[in-house]
Amino acid sequence: MLSNLTEGDIRLLKVFAKVVDTGGFSAAQIDLNISQSTISTHMTSLEQRLGVRLCERGRSGFKLTERGQLIYQASQRLFAALEDFRSDAGAARNCLTGNLAVGIVDSLITNPVCLLHDAIAGFNAKASEVQFTIRVTSPSEIERMVLEGSCDLGLGTCGQHSPYLDYEDLFEERQVLYCGRGHTMFERGDIAVPDLNDQQFVRRAYAAPEKLPAGVKLGSTAVADLMEGVAAFILSGVYIGFLPKHVAQHWVALGQMRPLLEDTLGYQNPVYLVTRKTEEKKPVLSVFLKELRAAHGQKPVRKVGVRRLAVG
16 A cells, blocks of 8 residues: 655556546557556556556446545645645745646637737746646536636636636627528528528537527537537538637638628627636736736626626
8 A cells, every 4th residue: 555655656646647537548648648558557556556446447448446536536636736836836936837727719819809829928928937738628618627627717608607616707709690601591682580490500519698589490400519610510501500700700701601690690708717716826827817817908806606807
């Protein structure tokens, strides 16, 4: 049984955590850049050090044991504590160190009011030693990663709000309904809301405020969790769907998409800055949040539930 924790044990725990996060040895070897046989050797070594069976692996696939689940949860707390220590130690010598992970929705950077790049530049000038990671995924996945701690903050158009997260309106993006070339409405002149009835509609896999008038009945046989997926369905000429205006403008300019009833159905959707509800944030996160707010010319105003940012 493990009587003292060594640097080698921490490396083995990180291999174990990656196997769990990716769902098995095969997927983990890509992220770890080592062979399955090496991963298997590491896992066996860790099990011997701990004196417990961590997982079942074989033809039936990868599955954590009950004790393996406990060890995984404990390893996550250990990694977080180590990161907090590195961050606090760096702050003690007036040097920001450690890791910062930011989750963002896809196509966010093409929004002209998104100034994430300016915040990154300002942060790097103050904390060039920090290992900075950006992960691009869906809004619901961003919330999950922020909750579990694999991301320190997220930027996304979150349709639902967790009571364990703080949300701040950072900026907005305009959502518009589009059809693609080849669609029956693409070449039509005036289009009215009733014309939308029975059209094939691509919906988003996550909770999204796709605002359609009451009584409009759409077929929904297409689902996408990222904007590129929605765009692909629209470009097929079969489906209509909502896209951020700044995302669709490329295809509109090429004559491959057309907005539908923008004045009637278009709406502004807030992009939230999402963080965990904690009394004290680690130094690297606090510095980056300051840069992010400053880049957008805003300062936080606390409210119950969602926090909105006031210009000033």
